[in-house]
Amino acid sequence: MGPFSLTSISSPILTSVSQLQVASCGSVSLESSYEKVNQCIYTSTLLYEFEEPGLKPIDDMKSCFQWRLAYSERYSTDFYITDRRSGIRALVKAGTGCKVIPLIIESRLVKTTRKCKVLSSTLGKWLIERNLSAEARLLRLEEGYIKEGSSVSVIGMCQRQNDTVMIVQPQETLSTGCLWRKLLLPVDVDGLLFGAPNMADPASH
Template structure:
């Protein structure tokens, strides 16, 4: 079993950053804007020509929109979803050892299966349960370093294990090495199960028990609990490197990160994919953030 809980916490911390935009660029741009604005104002005052000033403002407005667009898509994993949607499906009959492949098929459990933390859904190959807490003015937040007036991740449970996938294109059954010590990029969104609004902060007895089992505070406060999973029999898409061991097809993580390249049709900068990629096939084909509920859920 592979514990990805820390990855969820890191991703939540990065969601407020401007990756994949380099930090030096963000430091240099305000300085360039200030210099350009000073020069353009001087030209406007000296020769009464506002063309340079207007052009500068339009250029930086477009540049700011471009950076904000990339920042927002980074938090939604847009570049990775588009890259996967454009990557052609592979045929395991003709794929070579060491080749990067994208396989779509039905997932089935291996020697170990998982159970979702809150809804207790059995026979899963991937589970993710995230607890968010809202820190407002005068609220009883338990997150010391959480910022005011926004949701912060208070607790995460995200696990994945080795499983099998039956390729719909070739009919071959392959093992997906996503278990212990494997790097995995899950594109599985979570669905909101519990949401204690500001007018109704009373926690249910089941939620209180669930919090108590994890040594979390059961005080009445604004919480949002989300859960997502891949149940056995779900149609999933896996992207990784193919290896054959004694005639058995095994899909594992690439030896080094893969770059999506510039996606100019969506005006997106390159992003690196580190590890095996896993997502629901329908959500990847539409290149939108994945839903945690598949048709069989």
Template structure:
């Protein structure tokens, strides 16, 4: 379903995702056939040498490492069957409105798993036993439904969605709990 969204932008709602020429694999969970992956490593925020919360719970997490990748992919409208190529790959600005799932949260009393140690070593990150860390991962795989906001173009009979040349305003969409905001790039939302 194509819905007008601004002057030259469009919004595809509830479309099915399929991989393009390249598919991605998530960094930690190794989920295959992804079109977008995000892995975030956070460490507990500290004041001086003391942990913010003495019970090994952290109230403030600081982002220390981020991996975000997107590839070109196809979306298919569930009702009309129309298919469009979303140009989200190489050097494209993508605004993901996707929540990452917390996969690992460590405390001072637990040892790091061998999988987590290996993941940290592959990225030349410290694997100190005493630190409080949280690993989060999010992804979009084939078959998922999502909304895409971008510029619709038709070339040689094929539909393509590109990022806008300048930031676009969402306006106010109260039914979607979307307050006015400006986005610079293709917007992906689950």
């Protein structure tokens, strides 16, 4: 799997796009759920609850406390990538009907404590809007996004339609093969994979 080239696409190929590509919104842009960051191409918001599943044997090495994913929102939309050097642009079909595999690390925005008797008005409103309980409890909320202007990496099928270069979800599961120089074993790709390793993390509260 070689470097991405926008000028030599004659048939669909599995391609890896370097981090030199700049993302820009298509006809539809997204807004992050909690922080309300707009002009995004991908957003994710995760809510965890801290629960005690019950008593366990004393010799159990695992903690009887754990965080449980109680609610999640993940959205992506079609967007463009533009090569910084050549200025050539390609359409990434990451919208409706596409299986997206995001390489995004969400940032922690909210974490309540046992001393918290009442949730903040912002968190309470966010929960109520989603028909979730606004009762004070141990919660952790994380959010991530890729904003327009971020540098992105993409792995998908590259094809040309008329004069438009597009990167789409592979039609079948494909393998990257062994990358011995990078000490990486084969990875099966069954969706459109992208990430923004250099994106600015959302501010923590």
